[in-house]
Amino acid sequence: MPGATWRPVVNFHPKGVREHRGVALHVQAGNNSPFGWFNQAASQASSDFWVSKAGVIEQYVNTGTDYAWAQGSGNPYYASVETEGQPSEPLTDAQIKGVAKIYAWGHAEWAWPLVVVDSTTKHGLTYHGVGGAAWGNHPGCPGDLRKAQRADIMAAATKLVSPPAAHRTVSVAHMVAAMKKDAAGPQGHVTYKAEALLVEQALYAEGLLAKSWVDGSLGTKSRTAYSAWQRSKAGGSYRGAAADGLPGIASLSRLGTRHGFLAVA
Numbered sequence: 001m002p003g004a005t006w007r008p009v010v011n012f013h014p015k016g017v018r019e020h021r022g023v024a025l026h027v028q029a030g031n032n033s034p035f036g037w038f039n040q041a042a043s044q045a046s047s048d049f050w051v052s053k054a055g056v057i058e059q060y061v062n063t064g065t066d067y068a069w070a071q072g073s074g075n076p077y078y079a080s081v082e083t084e085g086q087p088s089e090p091l092t093d094a095q096i097k098g099v100a101k102i103y104a105w106g107h108a109e110w111a112w113p114l115v116v117v118d119s120t121t122k123h124g125l126t127y128h129g130v131g132g133a134a135w136g137n138h139p140g141c142p143g144d145l146r147k148a149q150r151a152d153i154m155a156a157a158t159k160l161v162s163p164p165a166a167h168r169t170v171s172v173a174h175m176v177a178a179m180k181k182d183a184a185g186p187q188g189h190v191t192y193k194a195e196a197l198l199v200e201q202a203l204y205a206e207g208l209l210a211k212s213w214v215d216g217s218l219g220t221k222s223r224t225a226y227s228a229w230q231r232s233k234a235g236g237s238y239r240g241a242a243a244d245g246l247p248g249i250a251s252l253s254r255l256g257t258r259h260g261f262l263a264v265a
Helices: 093-110 128-135 144-148 150-160 172-184 193-205 220-232 249-259
Strands: 022-025 049-051 057-059 078-083 124-127 169-171 262-264
Touching: 022 093, 022 128, 049 093, 057 093, 078 093, 093 150, 093 249, 124 128, 124 150, 144 150, 169 172, 169 193, 172 193, 172 220, 172 249, 193 220, 193 249, 220 249, 249 262
Parallel strands: 022 078, 022 124, 049 078, 169 262
Antiparallel strands: 049 057
16 A cells, blocks of 8 residues: 555465455554564464555555454454554544555555445445454454444544545445335436436446436446446445345445446445
């Protein structure tokens, strides 16, 4: 990652990443760089990144391809960031900005959506403790103070990605509502035309929707095209009922990143 000090460690799983869901926030429960600990095979521990109280960023593994040993069964799906300090201490302003830089970079690389989640499956900025025993049984990581600061991290990350103008913003809720209402209405029914056109133009550019159906009406043709986007191009993780053609924040973010609009909830 640009701006991070590259310090590769021995503790990682090569080519093990299965999906780019986002980042899990951790607390170091200590001070100073954990590089020495992560670079010992006996420790059986590592993370993608570490952010110091001064905002210094270190990167330890090839994020996006190899995974770190940070959060058990969550490792193949979420990148990880350790933050210097104790669970009882809030993140410093410099740390918030540092983690935001990491998240903004991941948004550009893999369309991590600009949302905070408390989940082991949803895409966004989650936290270590939410994974329970399957994620190493660390319920106090990163601590309540730092968990709450994820909103500040996301606000800073959103500013860093230089989002498009308001007319280049697409709401997931609007698109889901439009797909349902436009399909149920008469031919050409329009609910959120400006936003729908951005999505349809992107699907057309991907070769999934005929130009004649780029009309701002999200009918059955558009939904079928979006389902094809979910199955074939939106990270390759949608199968069966998951590829239902109704946009979610993860798939819409990936489409927006490729075609110049910002997906919001």
